[in-house]
Amino acid sequence: MSLNKTYIKNNLLLLGCLWLGFSSCKKFVEVPAPIDQMTSDIAFDSDAKAASAVRGLYGLLIGSYLGPTPAINAYGIHLQTAMGVSADEMEPSTTSNSYNEFYINAISSTNSINSIGIWGTLYNFLFNSNAVIENLEKSKGVTDASRKQFLAEARFIRAANFFYLLNLYGDVPMPTGTDYRVNANLPRVSADEIYKLIVEDLKYAVNNLGPAYLGTQRLRANKYAACALLARVYLYMEEWANAEVQAGAVIDVAGKTMYDMENDLKKTFLTSSKEVILQLQQPGNVLYTWDAYNFIPSSVITVPTYLLTDKLYQSFEPGDQRKVEWIRTNTITTAGITKPYHYPYKYKINSGTGTTKTESNVFLRLSEVYLIRAEARTMQNKLSGAISDLDAVRQRSGISLISDKNPGATQSQLLTLIAQERFVEFFSEYGHRWMDLKRTGKADEILKDKPNWRPEAKLFPIPLDDVNRNPFLTQNPGYN
Structure with missing residues (x-):
C-alpha cells in the first residue's frame, strides 16, 4: 500500500478505527454515529471518547473487524512469520507458501505481505498514532491528567512502529503529522534521527505513565x-x-x-x-x-x-x-x-x-x-x-x-x-x-547458506508502488 493511498484512506477511516476499543468484556465498542458524520473535535471532546480512541490503537495492531471475519495486521502474524523465516529459526513447509519469498531471500518489491501486511499497516498505525497525538494536544475537552496518559500511550505505540520500520527497511520516511500531501513525499530519514524520536517518545511515556495497568489485564x-x-x-x-x-x-x-x-x-x-x-x-x-x-x-x-x-x-x-x-x-x-x-x-x-x-x-x-x-x-x-x-x-x-x-x-x-x-x-x-x-553483525556469517543470501537481504524492499509515487523515496540496494 503506497503512503499516498495510506493517508488518503486513513483520512476517511481514521475515526472509525480509533473509536474501536475494548469494552469491559474486551469487545469493540459501538460507534455512535457513522464515520463520515464524525469530526475529530467530537471524537476527542471528552476523556471517555479519547480513551476509546486510544484503546482502538491497540486493537488495530493485532487485528480488526472489517466484517464477519477478523483481519490480520502486522503484529497479528506478519512480523513474527516474515522475520522468523528470514532468519534461521523457521522455514515454510512448501514453496507455495506466501512467506516463501522471505525464506529464500527473494522478496519482490510487489510482495503483498511486505507492501500491505507490514509496510502499509505500520504506516497506517503511525498515521493513527499521529492523529491521536495531534487531537489530544489541541483538545479542550480532555482533562490534563488524561491527556498525559493518552499521549504517553500513543507515543509508546508510535515508537514501537518506528522501531520495526527502521529495523526492517533501514532509513525510512518519518511522518509525525497527518497531512497526507506532506507525508506522501517524505524522503528517507537517517536511523539516528528516527532513533532520536523513538527515544523522545519512550521517555515521555516513561515519565507520564503510572506503574499500574489500566484494566484487569496487561x-x-x-x-x-x-x-x-x-x-x-x-x-x-x-x-x-x-x-x-x-x-x-x-x-x-x-x-x-x-x-x-x-x-x-x-x-x-x-x-x-x-x-x-x-x-x-x-x-x-x-x-x-x-x-x-x-x-x-x-x-x-x-x-x-x-x-x-x-x-x-x-x-x-x-x-x-x-x-x-x-x-x-x-x-x-x-x-x-x-x-x-x-x-x-x-x-x-x-x-x-x-x-x-x-x-x-x-x-x-x-x-x-x-x-x-x-x-x-x-x-x-x-x-x-x-x-x-x-x-x-x-x-x-x-x-x-x-x-x-x-x-x-x-x-x-x-x-x-x-x-x-x-x-x-x-x-x-x-x-x-x-x-x-x-x-x-552476525547475519552474513550465520545466514550465508540460506537460499539466495546476500548482504543486501538484511533489509526488506520498499514497496514498488511507494517508490514510483514518491520521487524522494529510493529503493533499498539489491532490489532495483
Whole structure:
C-alpha cells in the first residue's frame, strides 16, 4: 500500500478505527454515529471518547473487524512469520507458501505481505498514532491528567512502529503529522534521527505513565512497558549504560511485586502470566491468537505450515523445559519415510470463540528484560551481574547455571551464551532472532547458506508502488 493511498484512506477511516476499543468484556465498542458524520473535535471532546480512541490503537495492531471475519495486521502474524523465516529459526513447509519469498531471500518489491501486511499497516498505525497525538494536544475537552496518559500511550505505540520500520527497511520516511500531501513525499530519514524520536517518545511515556495497568489485564502500556521497550531501543543503539538502567527499572524497581519469571512454562504466554509486561489481544470474541492459528497444524498427521529449523531444535541443552513446553512435533510417514516435523507451540489455543480469553500475543516480557541487561552489563565488563541476569532465565528453563559451570566466563564467551539464550528463548516471537543477527553483525556469517543470501537481504524492499509515487523515496540496494 503506497503512503499516498495510506493517508488518503486513513483520512476517511481514521475515526472509525480509533473509536474501536475494548469494552469491559474486551469487545469493540459501538460507534455512535457513522464515520463520515464524525469530526475529530467530537471524537476527542471528552476523556471517555479519547480513551476509546486510544484503546482502538491497540486493537488495530493485532487485528480488526472489517466484517464477519477478523483481519490480520502486522503484529497479528506478519512480523513474527516474515522475520522468523528470514532468519534461521523457521522455514515454510512448501514453496507455495506466501512467506516463501522471505525464506529464500527473494522478496519482490510487489510482495503483498511486505507492501500491505507490514509496510502499509505500520504506516497506517503511525498515521493513527499521529492523529491521536495531534487531537489530544489541541483538545479542550480532555482533562490534563488524561491527556498525559493518552499521549504517553500513543507515543509508546508510535515508537514501537518506528522501531520495526527502521529495523526492517533501514532509513525510512518519518511522518509525525497527518497531512497526507506532506507525508506522501517524505524522503528517507537517517536511523539516528528516527532513533532520536523513538527515544523522545519512550521517555515521555516513561515519565507520564503510572506503574499500574489500566484494566484487569496487561493490555495497555504502563510505565514499565515503556521502560522495557526503551531498554531494547538503547540496546540496539549500543547505549549500554542506558539499557542497563531502563532494564533495571523493570527488574529491580518493579521487582517481584509486579513481575516474576514463570517456572511453569505452560503459563508464560497466558493472560495471567507474571512474566508478561504487555500483551496484544485479539478483538471481539476470538479466543485464539494468530500465532497458534498460524503455527499449530490441524491434526497430528498434518505437516505444519511453518517448521522450526533443525538448527534451532538441536540448539536446546539437555533438560531445557522450553523444548518440552514450547515445541510440538508431528511424526509423519510418507512413501515409507518417517520424518519429524517440529513447530512452535508457545500458544496452545488455535480456534474457538467466547468471552473468556486465556491467551494473548505477548509483546514484552520479563525474560527479554533480563537478557537485555545481561548483554548491556557484559558490554560494560560487569560480568558477574551479567551472569546473574542470564541465570535468571536459565534457572526457570531448567538448565545448568553459568555461575556453576563457568563462573569465570569472559566477555566474549558471555556474549555468545546470551545470543544463544535469545535464540532458544524468543523463537517465533516478533523477529528477535532476525534483528539480533543484524544488529550484532552476525547475519552474513550465520545466514550465508540460506537460499539466495546476500548482504543486501538484511533489509526488506520498499514497496514498488511507494517508490514510483514518491520521487524522494529510493529503493533499498539489491532490489532495483
